[in-house]
Amino acid sequence: MHIFMQKLISPNAPGSGQLLALILSRQATTRPDIERVSGLSRATVAHRLDELLEIGLIDETAARQPSGGRPARILKLNESFAVTLAADIGESVTRVAVTDLGPRILAEQTVAIDVGSGPLPILGEIARCGRALLKRVGRKPSQVFGVGLSLPAPVDHEGGRVVGPSVMRQWDNFDIRGWLEKSLGIDALIDNDVNLMALSEHRRFYPNADHFFFVKAGTGIGSGIVTRGQVYRGGRGASGDIGHIQFDAPKAPLCRCGKLGCVEARAAGWAIARDLRTLGFEGQTARDVMALLDRGTPECIRRIREAGRVLGEVLADVVSILNPTTIVIGGTLSQAGEHLIAGTREMIYQRCLPLAIEGLAIHTARSDDRAGILGAAQLVIDAKLQPSAIGATVARVVG
Ligand SMILES: [Zn+2]
Known part of the structure; x- marks a missing residue:
């Protein structure tokens, strides 16, 4: 085994792997910051970083003069390593x-x-x-x-x-x-699409949000939780299934899961399309609903605003239980922007305690279909x- 590998997997913490974790999480990206956060001496940090630099796993940029500070070299992952x-x-x-x-x-x-x-x-x-x-x-x-x-x-x-x-x-x-x-x-790893959308949106656009909640509002509805940078999956990977939480509602509509009054049956793209068909419009999916919205159809706008309030009902419960700092709503319906999330915000602010909504940010997703x-x-x-x-x-x- 190569000498570097032995050190990388050395049980003496914090080793090169731990320093790499600090760099990847952006907790510390300069040598002085790594010394401060890890508590290691300058010589030890230099030695361990040399290991990572020599195998090509990280790069160090040329020294730059941040405004008013000492010149700093930034350490970052070499993205072409593999x-x-x-x-x-x-x-x-x-x-x-x-x-x-x-x-x-x-x-x-x-x-x-x-x-x-x-x-x-x-x-x-x-x-x-x-x-x-x-x-x-x-x-x-x-x-x-x-x-x-x-x-x-x-x-x-x-x-x-x-x-x-x-x-x-x-x-x-x-x-x-x-x-x-x-x-x-x-090696292969698999997960559901909502957890992975949540992970990608978090890492690309909200890397500092420690308690992040992502909703996919499309033809169906689901959600993903990212806490301290990790996807929270619960006991068996079923966490975040907000689409099939049921609310008692007059004339609770039948869901495609077979139960009555699910969030999906009241707010998902397929449910909005179902209601619009009774008014004489055509469509089955969230995309069809967006096409009607793009034409400025008043009945469609009204129905999307209603769906936003239903989402807000379930998200108010989520906020009370999980106290996220950032909620991002993605999926096809999120293209409706304020038409959808105005009602969501309204319900959350109306129902949650002041401490839970202090500093809470609610946005539509910035990721595309990748x-x-x-x-x-x-x-x-x-x-x-x-x-x-x-x-x-x-x-x-x-x-
Ligand atoms: Zn259901």
Whole structure:
């Protein structure tokens, strides 16, 4: 084993892996800051950083003079150290991409395939495209951290499988992770699309928000929780399923899950489209609803504002329980902007205690439709660069 690897995985804390964690989380990105936060001497910090610099895992910029301060060199991850393979399975298309460690997309391919085709045809396409894309960017399998997969279904993250009722019935309990690892010869991680959108939106735009809550309001409704930079999944990966919380409402509408009065049945894209059809408009999905909104249809505006208040009802409970500092609403319906979130804000401010809403920020999402695939890449990057894994990761890439 290379001398650096031995030190990287040395149990004497804080080692190079811990210093890397400080740099990645941006808690400390200069030598003086690392000395201060880690409590290590200048010589020890220099020695450990040299290890990371020599293997090419981090870069140090030329000294710059911050206004009024001493010149500082900034330490950051070398984003071209390795790559990830990422895939995002949607209901009718699957995207596959190779990313650097930014993550930024280096090459990508979109395949039109229905999620109802089942696991083998779709995973087969992902493996085939993945190999072709890695060839295109000229990376060897040893330089690939792993494959991350985003799925539009409840996912048992630990077990690497889809569980329970979803649009992916044939996938129930199929060993997705095992299949990908065997086929591609690299580690695989899977999660549901909302958790990964939450992770990507947080890391790119709100890295300092310690208690972050993301809502996907599209044809369906779901949410993801990122606390202190990590996705909070709960006991089995089912946390954040706000779409099927039920409220007693007069004439509670039937949900597609079979229960009455779910948040989805009152505020999701499919439910708004259902109500608009009774008024003579056409449409089935959140996209159809947005098309009506773009034409300035008053009935559509009114129905979206109502949906915003329903979201606000459930988010008021979320705020009372979790006390997030930032709530971001994404998904297709969030393109309605203030039409949607004005009502959401109103309900949260009306129902929550002053301390819970002090400093609470509520925004619409800034990510585009690549949030799922970038989140899948981030999942792999985080797993491979954590202090307990970094020794094995470097040994594999550097050899
Ligand atoms: Zn439901």
